Amino acid sequence: MTASVNLDHGLILAAALFVLGLFGVLARRNIIFILLSIEVMLNAAGLAFVVAGAKWGETDGQVMFIFILAMAAAEVSVGLALMLRMYHMLKTLDADAAGSMKG
């Protein structure tokens, strides 16, 4: 309560979470985990916006977080529908199995 939080450390946390999500996207091949890692990255981006908004005492960071939230909701619904479709067609959730197109 006495000392204020160092907001640079908030940005460092956002960067760490973003890199963890990026690692998940690159390293995992199960499509559920790829979608989850994308969510981690979007959440880290929103955290960076809110920390920056708190630093300057403006509302813009929180407004941007609301936009990111709407975008994440749309992205996840389409992504999960695509994942269900892929599972019905290929009987697997391996992203590499969908490596070739029909033409």
Added chain:
Amino acid sequence: MNAVFYLSAFVAVISTIMVITRVNAVHALLYFIVSLLSVALIFFVLGAPFIAALEVIIYAGAILVLFVFVIMLLNIGSEAAEKEKQLLSPQAWTGPALLAAVLLAELIYVLVKGGSGAGGIGIIGPKQVGVSLLTKYVIGVELASMLLLAGLVGAYHLGKRDRTKKRRTA
């Protein structure tokens, strides 16, 4: 309040590492919920109580539930009962439960000691955010509504059964 911030940052990083290293998708989801809750606590400490509530309600409450539904849809049948039995074993839930207990202790401490904005920056409340959202960013709101509509139509179209293909195979 510094300790609360660093402790929840630590919980967030640990649970995110657990998310990307789990083999079982449901375990990863449990850890991801803990990660979202810790980020919500950070928002609360940084003076954004409205965003903290949105993080819990929409992210942890809606988007993650969508994930859970789809994962449950994918393994119907006799495997599901085995999975359910496995899910109730202590090794599945002790990790997330411990991290969530840390977050609960922090939340109680924050609520007793100072409330939101105790990180020393000052609160930006829902009223200011709403005014800014509907005056300065009103075009962004319209665009977000169009994006959500596109997402709705797209998810419906991709999710419905493919009748033409069925007829071809039959």
